[in-house]
Structure formats: C-alpha cells, structure tokens
Amino acid sequence: MRRRSRAARRRRTLFAIAAVAAVILACAGGFAAFGPGPSARTGDVTEVLLPRGSGVAGVSAALKSAGVIRSEWVFQVLARATGAGRSLKAGEYAIPSRASPLTILSDLTAGRTIIRKVTLPEGLTSAMIVRQLQSVSWLTGEVTVPEEGTLLPETYRAERGDTRQSLLDRMRADQQTLLERLWASRKPGLPLATPQEAVILASIVEKETGLRDERRRVAGVFINRLRIGMRLQSDPTVIYAVSRGEPLGRGIRASELASRSPWNTYAYSGLPPTPIANPGRASLEAVLDPLETRELYFVADGSGGHVFAETLEAHNANVARWRQVERAKAAGG
Template sequence: MWRNVASNALTFLVVAVFLFGGLLLWAQNEYSAEGPLQAPICLEVPRGTNMSRVSDNLSGQGAVSSALLFRLGADYTDRTQQLKAGSYLVPEGSSMSEIVDIVTRGGASTCGTEVVYRIGITRAVVEVREIDPETGRYEERAEFTPGEGEVPEVYTAVREANDTRYRVALAEGVTSWQVIEELKQVDILEGEVEVPEEGALAPDSYEITPGDTRASVIERMRQAQELILAEAWADRADGLPLESPEEALILASIIEKETGNAQERFDVASVFVNRLEQGMRLQTDPTVIYGITKGEGPLGRGLRQSELRGATPWNTYVIDGLPPTPIANPGRAAIEAALNPSGADYRYFVAKTLNPADGHNFAVTLDEHNSNVAAYRALERARDN
C-alpha cells in the first residue's frame, strides 16, 4: 500500500514538474512575444508610480495581454526597481520585454509634450509641441516670442505637467550676448551668468530641466565647443596660416556669418586662407558689423561707406589679418571648414542672387570678381526699379 502511495506521489511530482516547466516556458515565450498593441501609444510614467500601476495602465490600453505576467517578468529580470519617470513612445506590437526595457533604461522621454526655446540670429521663439505616436512627428501647439505679449495658456499648462521635456536650441552664428539675453527669458532656469567669450559656445540643442542654473547650461555649451574645436584642430590640414585653435575659431566665425550654404563653406574658407597666405586683407562685411554692434543684436540696415572705412579692431577692410576675437559662435561645420578648406585658388566671392540661400559666385582674379559684382549690382537695380 505505501509503495503504491509513494509511486503515485512520485508520478504526481513528475507531472507537476513538467507542468510547471511547461508553464514557465509558456510565460517566457509570452513575455518575449509580439504584443497586442495595434498602434503606437505614448505611455506616461509619473514620478512616484510603481510597476503595478504601469502594468495596469498598459493592460487598459491594450498594450499587454496580462498585467500580472508583465509584473512577474519585470520582477524576474530585476527591473522593477529601475522604473524611470517620463513619457515613452511604445511602438505597435511591442513585447512585454521590450516595454520593460523602454520604461527602465532611463534617458530622455521619447514622446509627449516638449518645449523648445529657440535662440536664432534675428529672433527667439518658444515652441510648444507634442509628438504624434502614430506618425512619430511633432505637431506644434503654440509658438510665441518671449517677453512680448501674453504667454499662451497651453504653455502654462504644460509647465505644470510632470512629463514635459525642455530644450534650448542655439542657431549657428548667434552671439554670446544673444544667448545670455535669451536665457534670461527661460523661466525654468535659475541664477545669473555673465556673457562668455565670443565663439565659446557650441550651437546645438541642449536638454534642460526645471531648476537648472543658467551657469550650468552655459558651461555645457562651453565644454561642447571646446571638444569640437580640439577634435577639428587635431584633424586640420597641413600648412594653414593659423597659429592656434583660437585663430581657427575666429576664422570659423567669419565663415559662419558669410554663408549658411553647407556646400560652399569649404570654398569660402579657401578664399580667406588664400588671402591670409598672400597678405591680403579679408575685407568681409560681417566683421565690420560686429565692430559696430559688438554682437548685441543685428544691425538692421546696410553698411555705410563711412563704416567700411571706420577703424575698429574688427574692421577687416582696415586691419591686416584676423580680428582679435570671433564675431559669433560658429557651428561644427564652419569650424571643420576653417581647418580643412577646399584648396581652391579663389580669392573673391559675391552673392549670386538677391536670395542669400542661392550662394555665391567665386573668382580667382579681380577681373572675374568685378564681372560677378557687376552682375549682382544689375540684379539690385532691377529690384529697385
């Protein structure tokens, strides 16, 4: 009798083990299998929440087949305590394993509302935009100029949300004074900061969070520019008439202000390098303008002949060689162009048309350049008549 009982118990145990093994294998497969989500969603993970609430949210949106299995899988892989607050884009068909990775890996939110403080050459704007999970593209909800008129209600509303992301975006060619003046308008930042040296800040997009200091943001911009300049200087062409990275930064800032055309930056760099090598003055209008404004906003009008002849440390119609400082904050492309010019023999250039986006006509000789200038003057007369 006891032998039969033992035999039956052993049989039951074997069956139970096999059943448990099969159940475990099914759970593992289900946890890693394609999920039921039919379209992308934006999943909000509030601060202070837990994996249980996240799993219920996912189940309610049809993103997981089992909230319990989602939680067990997160526990089994030791990810439960790694949950990160934010808003995350969950693609259609995401497995439970993939979703756990999305909400625990950290980093910036990948969907939801974003506020971008754009600092441009002629104006600054604040954009409030939201990503569409279906298309993955941002849709604008509001845009306004800081310090002018009433702040839109949508901006006030998203400022109170926990999952709103914030960025400061610098355009290539902005001056350090412009950056500081506009950072004063960013109401999620704190503290004061002095205007840094011209050229010291890297134009780019910087993630910020409420409570960051303006000084810390400026320091990040400064460190980024130092790294870009150091890398470009290490990879520079041989034989350039530039004695230091600082001189390269000055030349890059002039290139930045002369053209926004990526295809011709290297030719513009060659013009200035050739002029430096041949002892010719650079004769570039943006340096004259900087001598007048000191970078404190755009000139807003054309240059006068008296200004072209006026003596300032930055007037390259008057001084020899490079001006004493950069005239703006150049981007990576302009810095790389300054240190790796095309090698063309050009010494002159003038705009092709009245539209700056159309680029420039380049010339080796003065006669060629005078012909290009005459063609440009004809376009100006036709416009004015």
C-alpha cells in the first residue's frame, strides 16, 4: 500500500510540475507572440526582403536574420496556428522597431510592402530610358532597347525585385492605351494618317519645348506646315540624325543641316521615319488637339519659351533679336 501511495504521490507531483510548465510555456509563448519584438538595429524601421516562394520557414529565417523577431519557432507556430502561413506575401517590408510577431504577420498577410517610385522624364530616347532603369539597383533583369517612341514617360510604382522588363512592358501598354483614347477623340482634319504619325510629331514637339502651355501652339505650327507641304525644319530631328538623340555638346553644323538623313527635316518634307524620343502625355494631347493658328514659325525668346510669327519677315526679325541675345550671353560668359 505504501508503495502504491508513494507512486501515486509521485505521479501527482509530476502532473503538477507538467501543468505548471505548460502554463509557463503558454504565457511565454503568448508574450513572445503578442509582446514587443526586438528594437531596430538602426533607425525606426528595418527593411526586409522576402523572396517569392520562401514559405513559413524561409520567412521566419529571414525575419530572424534581420533582427525583427526573437524566435523562428514562435513565429512559425503562430503562423501555422492562425492559418496566416498560407497567406504570406513576398516583397519588401518596413518592419517597425519592436513590432510584435502578430503585427508582423498581419503586415505580411495584408501585403503591406514598400512601394517605390521610378520617374522617367518626357523626351528621353528609348536607349536613355533603358540606361536609367539599369541604374536603379533594386530592379532586376536585363532588357534590350525597345523601339523608339513606344514608351510612355511617367512616374511608375514598383517594388524591390520587380524586373526592368515588367516596367518597360507597363510603359508600352500605358502608351498604347492612352494613344488609342486620344486618337479616337482627335481633332478632325489633321494631316496625320496613323497613330504612329501622331507619336512621331509629338516626339518633335516634346523636344522643341519644355513649356506645357506652349505645346499646343508649337503643335499648331507644325500641323500648319504639314498641311501646306512646308518642311518642319526642326533642330532636334537633325540632332537625332547625328547622335540618335544624345546631346551634341555643341551647336549644329551647317553640314549636318544639309545631311541627307531621313530624320533631317531641313532636307525632307513631312515627318521623319520614326519618333526621335518618347513623348509625354501633354505632347501627345497637343498634336491631336493643336491650337488653331496661322503661325508658321517660332524661335527661342531667350527666357525658356518661344516667340511665334505668321510671316517669314516677322520671323526673321525675331531670329535677329534671338541672335542678339545669344551674342550678349556669349559676351557675358
């Protein structure tokens, strides 16, 4: 009897110890799950990149390595117990300092990733856009240079790890969507036979003026010239003929103005064979809804804009004034 009594007491003692241990573990696990995590090593947040296909184990390892959770095991148990492990989303996250594992899980299942921006200015050639994308270190993958004038310059949202090709595909698709809409509502009677011709003219307008308020007026001048068969005589087309749009770093030479390149609008009437850059939204809108005007000429006014004229005589006077401005600038320099 005594032996049985001692054995029973031993079992009760072991059970009590196990129960206390379970309570302690439950409390510790609850604190680990809901309590604050580690402080950020630097600053207020820690940026963590979670690659696609990581799984719960891979995610917990990445979080532990970044120093935002204390225990991979607690995170994995919590992820599986809540079912969140099936909904973790890849991407780059900014984890606040001392965020609890439960808070982190909430962010990861909601996909609250860091959204970055890439701004591609209007008027760049396709080669320039590719170079700019290649300089963005958090984009991935190699690309070839797309056809000139097929991209829509804008500010695009992207995430770390996105491919450069996916961004180019979006730029191409966005331009096509915009062009279809603008072409369908274009002003009647324009001397533009196809949407591609609109892009070509828009690229010239884009390179001729950086002032948004001038674009429709510049477009109106070029439309007037096309209507009467007058050469466009646009300097940016000559530069494209010489360097494919790369800055010359000097003035245009007389020999270049006389070159027989099909892009030289001093030598040939009509539009060049391709765009000379990637025009922005405002320039595309301008050529498809140009200002109604009788003007055929414009020249720089020395202040960043242009002065316009209907007659060659008035234009020559404007050019003479511009030459004076140039000489004054050269003397002052």
